[in-house]
Amino acid sequence: MPPFDVPEGDPFGPHNLPYGVFSPSGSSERAVGVRLGDHVLDAGAAAHALGSPYASLLARPTLDPLLAAGRTAWSDVRRALTAWVTVPAHRETVEPLFHPLSEVTLHLPFEVADYVDFYASENHARNVGRIFRPDAADSLTPNWKHLPIGYHGRSGTVVVSGTDVVRPFGQRKAPDAAAPVFGPSVRLDIEAEVGFVVGVPSEPGRPVPLGGFRDHVFGLCLLNDWSARDVQAWEYVPLGPFLGKSFATSVSAWITPLDALEEARVAPPERTHELLPYLDDAAEEPGGYDLRITVTVNGHVVSEPPFSTMYWTAAQQLAHMTVNGACLRTGDLYGSGTVSGPAERERGSLLELTWNGRDALELPDGKRTFLEDGDVVTLSAWAPGPDGVRVGLGEVTGRVVPAV
Template identity: 60%
Template sequence: MVSWVPGADASLFPVENLPYGVFRTAGDGANGPADGSAGPGGGAVGDARDGSPRIGAAIGDFVVDLGALAAGQRHPAEPLLSAATLNDLLAAGPARWREVRGWLAGLLTDPAAENAVRPHLVARDTVEMLLPFDVADYVDFYSSEHHATNVGRLFRPNSDPLPVNWKHLPIGYHGRSGTVAVSRHPVVRPQGQRKDPSSDTPTFGPSQRLDVEVEVGFVVGVPSERSRPVGVADFADHVFGVCLVNDWSARDLQSWEYVPLGPFLGKSFLTSVSPWIVPLDALRHARVDPPPREPEPLPYLRDAPGDPWGLDIELELAINGTVVSRPPFRSMYWTPAQQLAHLTCNGASLRTGDLFASGTVSGPEPGQRGSLLELSWGGADPVWLADGTSRTFLADGDEATIRAWAPGPGGIRLGLGEVRGRVEPARGH
């Protein structure tokens, strides 16, 4: 499809993408002329209203103010698109998702609609992006065989690297939804108990082994009934779209606390997500078969015939601007459809705004590892940056950025945006 929006077709946010987010402007006219005259790149800039949160879709270098556009068009989805979060739209279900997406794509590719839409374009580099949905529950999985094997070798060097159950079920843990934050939220170094291997007792203080985890997240739209599992084949009936996740991890806190119940304070201090939610419908050309699984999963976890949910997503991790890793999501052992099926197999219900993440994405090569724990091999092999400094774990002032792309129709690339965060010193206790 060809869009009349300047530069959109050559961007990572063409009309084939159209991710959703929530934004606000300064509310003081600082984003450009309020009369809709030409803005950056020749596009008009919408009226800077009162700076309140608004739902938008990314197209090229712009954001479409969807609430204002729907009101002007008298579109029946206007109440959903005029809300302050995506939750009402998420709950509306696949038929409404497709209808809204088709309506928007039609307007952005129809030259006759340009004059009606142009006043509702806002330059993307002038807005503040907000957390796009109210997070109900947060679950993090552990679905990369390469990551799990690496971590097992580091944490349990004298045991089998994979737990005995790992190839039978998608292992996960319940996180803390209240500490999920949008990209660019400050990463305050956490404090807690940590124990040096050479010491008999633990100490309390700021984490000395602060790490990143490159992950992909999945946002639930349609809830499910309690006690009724959601099958692998029903994944797209409930999941709205995809975002990027950095599950920041304090490895020293984690290694001391994780036996016997798993992650707790080492991860609950912050989880960052990208501001744009890419609809599943935009990722049709990214779907691939998952890797072979041996042994064959139990029936409730088997891939739906002809409907695989492996995804060919390219990820990139940069520290202070230096790309240090490129993890491939297509290598993930457990798919998001299997994760959702396992999450609900005991009768646990889904809620609108649930977020579940893939777990750290790592590939088979050293340059494809999705955490500093793996990249530095537990601190034994520092990672070198372009400025000549090295890291084993994150220092105060460091900025970590995760970006991602997926294939689209006709060989184009679709961007999933980025999630970034800068580390700040620990605060007083």
Template identity: 60%
Template sequence: MELVGAGAGPVTGFGLDNLPYGVFSPAGGAPRVGVRLGDEVVDLAALLDDEVFAAASLNAFMAQGRERWTRVRERITDLLADGAPEGTAHPLGEVRLHLPFEVADYVDFYASEHHASNLGRLFRPDAEPLMPNWKHLPVGYHGRAGTVVVSGTDVVRPCGQRKAPDEAAPTYGPSRRLDIEAELGFVVGTGSQLGGRIGVDEFADHVFGAVLVNDWSARDIQAWEYVPLGPHLGKSFATSISPWVVPLAALEAARVPLPGQDPEPLPYLRGAQDWGLDVELVVEWNGEEVSRPPYRDMYWSPAQMLAHMTVNGASARTGDLFASGTISGTDRRRQGGAFIELTWGGREPLTVKGEQRTFLEDGDEVTITATGPGPGGGRIGFGEVTGTIRPATP
């Protein structure tokens, strides 16, 4: 579960106003924590002489809390103002990037009104697109933390039961409708006690940063299994994340109001702080751009997701990952975050590299990138999350 640094995202967007955290290993060396500056990775244990960064994950540092995150970020920014000191930086193309944190729990939400409405129209054409609860709470499900992998990890086509509408009975075999979901994920730095709650306005005290997510989805397996308990094997085989965790502090200039919530949410989902984010994603299929999903259009904010996730007293833990669900805009042919939307369930194929395509074939590669506004008119980069589809195992 690792990625060679070469090609791990554009240099643009990785200046001092970003400094995303990751875990890397230099040639012949052990994994350790670093930050990305341009096309280099700075070894934080060497830069700061701090053993918490001589570790194979960010968890120990994230557990130290927001005040510590702020102090370290300020110190790093000062030390790197004139470039990385000699002996502390490695060229990006010469290091290996790893899963940046140990994933404790994983929850995936369904926070885009446009995506949820599109799927509702596809799956329930004679009913209201949104279920009655959708505008009252952030709908989500608990995923499988053990199958969260870093960008560059191959994705083996999953097998399971699937039943097409024209089939009399289900059959077992490889998924025939393998899809993507372009998402933004949020990483919990400091958790909460069992029986406690995290309020909407406590979001920044608990969330360390954000990553790109591709929640691979086997639509045929999912369609047969999800009633009445929801996603299971159609989702749990692989979820890819980017190797860089963009600190929440780097996203201040990207914050925007939510597009509007009607009816007004219940009191525990209201707060004084807006956590909409003006982040634009780009989806490439075999190297060809097919969509630009805008995160700023999301109905539910990540602060509301975390508040809902813990309102029943469920504890949050360092390393928890919760994702937004598929990000889609108003134009589903240009802003859809999943191929099921872009091709309208496979009925309207896309032309990719001169071929008519609907769902993923073996050998296909999908890359998702993203940027958001930074201070002074610059851009904050998230790097990329990439995966290649391999044939199902016998």
């Protein structure tokens, strides 16, 4: 089907237009692309052909210049792209600049500057508390309702969807063992998350307020924060995740601009504790997003976590991340933390789905507690769009390969 003739209701129609970076078939050259249906538009070539003032931002091998250009440029470029793929007068010029999605190679679309991961789902936090602290009076830690808990990750191991994930090595210690052992993780897990991509940097020493979220954050993508639970359990006291998390984080090849998700904005869950002023969003515009995520293992659906249940919003996470004066850089990526809903089939990690290995999942190819070599995990999602049309999010997939 010609690229202009996207079927009505296609989740990657002209109401969406996510950004990525691709190489055409038979070429190693990289270009900024915009997805329309099952095709990719060479955005730089289109901008040049149509005399766009933003051609210099789009004719690059990475999204970084566009990310840094700011909200006015983001909106202008999006309006122009929408016209280029919908106005019949542009068809003759633009149609030859499309490439079939099946014939291109997709790349990590931006250079990841810093990577931070949060812990923003109350359902997930309570499940983890019940698993590891079953006798505690409260399954949440005392600080959880007062601030978005997070940790600094490793930006150099953020990889694009489709990249194999090598089973990591590390120390692990069984509860009844006298000493730790070293070897490949035997409790490899996933975490279904949403990642937020920072475009405009901030000045050192100047916190970004809640209202500055949309001036700094360009868009979002699906994210899988792979986790070696046995390594994590032995190392995380007292400083938190390290080698159990730093070996791989997979992100989608497509970044959905926030402007494509206006109809998906929702209020977060009711807050049960009074928030400090820099986190108090009662007077702010709705900060949650209604994203419907699906998790599959080897093509079999194991969970459908709803992002609308997340207690802490992306705007609050950004405000907290910078409140001490830490500055943002173009390409900063921060993850929401595992997305889990209240129902058993809405849990975003195998840790929760199997209750730390107690209750194996029944898959067509056998039982699973944690991931086996050869397993392929895919996250996909959609959000409500204009006039009832869905906005598709680019999927993120990864295959577990044996430790080396």
